[in-house]
Amino acid sequence: MKMPQKKYLLCIDQSTSGTKAVLFGRKAELIARANAEHKQYYPRPGWVEHDPEEIFNNTLRVIAKVIKQAFIEKENIACLSLTNQRETVLAWDKNTGKPLTNAVVWQCMRGEQQCNKLKAAGHEPLIRQKTGLLIDPYFSASGLSWILKSSDDIKRKIRKGEVLAGTIDSWLIWKLTRGKIHATDYTNACRTLLFDIHTLEWDEKICNLFNIPVSILPKPKPSDELFGYTNAEGLFDKEIPISGVLGDSHGALFGQRCYQTGLSKVTYGTGSSVMMNIGNKAKEAPAGLVTSIGYGLKSQMAYVFEGNIHSTGATIKWLTDSLHLISNAAESEKLASSVNTTNGVYFIPAFAGLGAPYWDNHARATISGITGGTTKAHIVRAGLESIAYQVKELLDLMASKAGISIREIRVDGGPTRNNFLMQFQADMLNTPITISHIEEASSLGAALAGGLGIGLWSSMTAIEKLYKAKDTIKPVMDEKSRKILYSGWKQAVKQLLK
Numbered sequence: 019m020k021m022p023q024k025k026y027l028l029c030i031d032q033s034t035s036g037t038k039a040v041l042f043g044r045k046a047e048l049i050a051r052a053n054a055e056h057k058q059y060y061p062r063p064g065w066v067e068h069d070p071e072e073i074f075n076n077t078l079r080v081i082a083k084v085i086k087q088a089f090i091e092k093e094n095i096a097c098l099s100l101t102n103q104r105e106t107v108l109a110w111d112k113n114t115g116k117p118l119t120n121a122v123v124w125q126c127m128r129g130e131q132q133c134n135k136l137k138a139a140g141h142e143p144l145i146r147q148k149t150g151l152l153i154d155p156y157f158s159a160s161g162l163s164w165i166l167k168s169s170d171d172i173k174r175k176i177r178k179g180e181v182l183a184g185t186i187d188s189w190l191i192w193k194l195t196r197g198k199i200h201a202t203d204y205t206n207a208c209r210t211l212l213f214d215i216h217t218l219e220w221d222e223k224i225c226n227l228f229n230i231p232v233s234i235l236p237k238p239k240p241s242d243e244l245f246g247y248t249n250a251e252g253l254f255d256k257e258i259p260i261s262g263v264l265g266d267s268h269g270a271l272f273g274q275r276c277y278q279t280g281l282s283k284v285t286y287g288t289g290s291s292v293m294m295n296i297g298n299k300a301k302e303a304p305a306g307l308v309t310s311i312g313y314g315l316k317s318q319m320a321y322v323f324e325g326n327i328h329s330t331g332a333t334i335k336w337l338t339d340s341l342h343l344i345s346n347a348a349e350s351e352k353l354a355s356s357v358n359t360t361n362g363v364y365f366i367p368a369f370a371g372l373g374a375p376y377w378d379n380h381a382r383a384t385i386s387g388i389t390g391g392t393t394k395a396h397i398v399r400a401g402l403e404s405i406a407y408q409v410k411e412l413l414d415l416m417a418s419k420a421g422i423s424i425r426e427i428r429v430d431g432g433p434t435r436n437n438f439l440m441q442f443q444a445d446m447l448n449t450p451i452t453i454s455h456i457e458e459a460s461s462l463g464a465a466l467a468g469g470l471g472i473g474l475w476s477s478m479t480a481i482e483k484l485y486k487a488k489d490t491i492k493p494v495m496d497e498k499s500r501k502i503l504y505s506g507w508k509q510a511v512k513q514l515l516k
Contacts, residue, residue: 024096027465027474028084030077031458032102032186033266034123034288037073039080040461041088041095044474046484048456050088052080059120064127067120070108073186074193081250092254098194099262099468101269101460102186104209107158109165109183109234111175115197118172121186122161125370129160130379132228141227148214148221150300150309154377156326158185159211163228181234185210187263188236191245194260199246202236204314205268213238215300215311215321240316241268241464242471262468264313266460267291271322272313273463274428274454275485277478282416282424284409284443285459286431289373290330292409293322294416304419306375307412313463315470318478323420325374325412329367329383330405331433336369337401343394351438354399362387364510365400374412378515386510402436406443407507413447428452430459445495446504455486 026049031038036055043049054076059067085092105124110117122128133153136142142153151157162183166172175181182192188202207213207220212230214221220232239245241264247257264272270285271293282294295312300321303309312322329336334347344350364386366372371379385397417424427449433439434453444451456462469475 024474025094026090027097027099027469028081028095029099029101029262029461029465029468030081030190031266031461031464032073032077032100032190034103034106034125037076037080038458038461039084040458040465041084041090042462042465046462046466046481048458049090050084051458052083052087054080066123066126068106068123070110070117070121070186070189073121074190077190078251078253081253085253093256095254095258096474097259097261097468097472098248098250099464100187100190100260101264101266101464102190102206104185104206104265104267105156105158106186107162107165107183107210108186108189109162109172109181110189111180112182112197113180115193118175118181119165119168122165124156126161127155127379128164129155132160132163136227145211145224148216148224149211150208150215150303151211152308152377153211155379156373157209157211159224159228159230162210162230166230176231176234179233182236183230183234184236187265191260191263194248194250195246200236201239201245203241203243203263204238204311205241205265206263207238208311209265215309218314240314241467242315244471259472261471262464262466264460264464264467267293267324268311268313269460269463270430271295271463272467273459273461274430275482276312276428277320277482280420280422280425281428282413282426283428283430286330286405286429286433288330288332290327290405290409290431292325292327292412292416294413294420294422296321296323296420301420304375304415306377307415308374313467315467323416325416327408327412328370328373330408331431332369333365333367333401333404334433336367337398343398347432348435350398350402351436353395354402354438357393357395357399360387360396360400360403361389361391362506363392363396363400364507365397365404366510366514367401367404368514375415376511376515381514384510384514386513402439403442405433405439406446407504409443410446410504424449426450426452428454430454430457432457440491441494444491444493445500448493448495448497448500450493451491453488453491455488
C-alpha cells in the first residue's frame with residue numbers, strides 16, 4: 019500500500035513520565051512535537067503505578083495538539099506509529115475497556131518476592147535460555163502476575179474469559195482500534211519475561227510459572243506489520259493505518275540505523291539503555307546483561323546484547339531538584355567543567371538499586387572520596403562522570419562477549435546536549451561518539467518502521483541514506499589517565515557492594 023501523496027508520519031512516544039506526539043516529514047526530519055505529563059503513583063514504598071486511562075487521554079490530547087501546532091492538514095498523515103517504555107504492564111476488562119488496576123511500572127518492586135522464589139526454585143537457567151532475560155521485577159511478568167491475583171473479582175473475570183493484558187503499546191493499540199486489535203510487537207513482547215525470542219511466541223511453560231494465561235496476552239507481530247486502523251476517537255476524518263511499533267530502546271536503535279553487526283547505541287533518558295547489534299542469531303549474553311530482539315521486521319531480525327542503567331538523567335535531576343546544587347540540567351556542564359577533576363570523588367547513583375551488570379536491587383546511592391576541599395562542582399562533575407562509567411562497563415562487557423571491536427557509538431537523548439558528558443564518554447570508551455541529529459530517536463525509529471510498513475520506503479537501505487549526525491566527538495584522554503579514573507570507579511562500586 020503506497021501513499022506517496024501523504025507527507026507526514028506521526029508517532030506516539032509513551033514514556034515513563036509522559037506522552038509525546040512527534041511529527042516527521044518524509045525525509046525523516048522533525049516537524050513538530052507536543053507533550054503531556056502523567057501522574058506518578060507511589061501507593062507503597064518501592065511500588066510505582068500509572069493510570070492507563072490518563073495515558074490514553076493524554077495520547078489523544080497530544081495528537082490534537084501536534085496537528086494544530088504544526089499547521090498541517092491532518093489528511094496528509096500517512097500512518098500512526100507507537101514507541102513506549104517497555105516493561106510497564108496492565109490488564110483490562112475486554113467488555114468495558116476499563117483497566118482492572120493501575121499499570122505496574124517497570125520501576126516497581128512488588129514482584130520481587132515472586133522473582134526470588136522462582137530463582138530459588140532453579141528456574142532462571144530455563145527462562146534465560148528462552149527469553150534472554152534474568153528473573154527480575156524490572157520485567158513485566160511478576161507485575162502482571164500480581165495484578166491477576168490481586169482480587170477475587172479479577173480471578174473471576176479471568177475464568178470467564180473477560181480479561182486482556184499487555185504492555186502499554188498493546189493497551190494503546192486496543193484503545194485506538196476501539197477494541198478490534200489485541201496485538202504487540204516482538205520488541206515489547208521480548209521484555210515481558212514470557213516470550214521465547216527464538217520461536218517468537220509466548221512460552222506456555224514460563225507463563226504457567228507466573229500463573230498467567232497465554233490467552234489474555236496480545237498477538238506478537240513484526241514491528242512493520244499493519245496493526246490496524248484508527249481515527250483516534252474522531253481526531254482524524256478517516257481512519258489511518260497503525261504501523262511501526264517498537265519499544266523505546268529498540269526504536270532508538272532502529273532510528274540510529276544500527277543495522278550492522280557491532281554498531282551500538284546509547285539512549286540517555288531517566289535511565290539509559292545500551293544496545294549492541296549482534297546479528298540475526300540470538301547469543302547468550304554476558305553475566306548481568308541480557309539478550310533481546312533488537313528489531314523484528316517482516317524481512318529481517320536483529321538481536322542485541324542489552325544493559326539497562328537505572329539512573330542517568332535521573333542523576334542530573336536529583337542534583338537539580340533534591341540537592342539544589344544546580345538550578346537546571348544545562349548548568350551541570352558549566353559547573354563540571356569549572357574543575358579539572360573530581361579530586362577523587364565518585365558518585366554511584368543507585369537510588370533504586372544498581373541495574374546491569376550487578377542487578378542489586380538493595381544497593382543504595384553513595385558519594386565517596388569527599389574531603390574538606392570537596393565543592394559542589396566536584397560532586398556535580400562526579401554525577402556526570404558516573405553516567406559515562408556505567409555505560410563503559412556495559413559496552414566493554416558486550417564487546418568482549420561478542421568478540422567485537424567497538425568502532426562507533428551512536429547516542430541520543432536529552433543529556434547528549436551536555437558537551438562535558440559526551441567528551442568524557444568518548445574518553446572513557448576511547449571510541450568516537452556520534453550524536454544523533456534528532457533527540458527523538460525512539461520516535462523516529464518507530465516512524466521509519468511505520469513508513470516501511472505502509473510502503474513509503476522500499477527498503478532499509480533507503481532509510482539508511484537519510485541518516486544524519488549532529489556531531490562526532492573523538493576521544494582525547496591518554497590511556498594512563500583513563501585507566502586510573504576507571505579503576506577508581508570500579509573500586510567505589512566494589513566498596514558499595516560489600
